[in-house]
Amino acid sequence: MSFENINEVSDRHLHIVWTNSDPDTALNMVLMYATNALLNEWWDKVTVIIWGASQKLVAEDEAVRFEMQNAQDVGVEFTACISCANNLGTTQALEADGIEVIRWGQKLSLLLQNGKHVITI
DSSP: OOOSSGGGSOTTEEEEEEOOOOHHHIIIIIHHHHHHHHHTTSOSEEEEEEOTTHHHHHHHOHHHHHHHHHHHHTTOEEEEEHHHHHHHTOHHHHHHTTOEEEOOHHHHHHHHHTTOEEEEO
């Protein structure tokens, strides 16, 4: 799911760095936009990076997980920062939901340094 080489990231690939633990923001921005961005072909690919406090929300909130599944069903990819997951104790819960848990620090830096499309919520 994640890229091995920055050249693999197209100009029509959006990465959303999701750090906010507010369920309203999760449901009414992150997940809604990610889903509609693919359904309406605003982007060819959308990857949501679950980072920090949002990981606890994902692990604990059934409504958020339900909407994440809907997003996955239309093609939104989800991945998470392994350092945060280990610190927050969410690694097993995220992996159980089929979310890729990897190191994201260097990859995020490469995205930003190469002018790729990244929004942070």
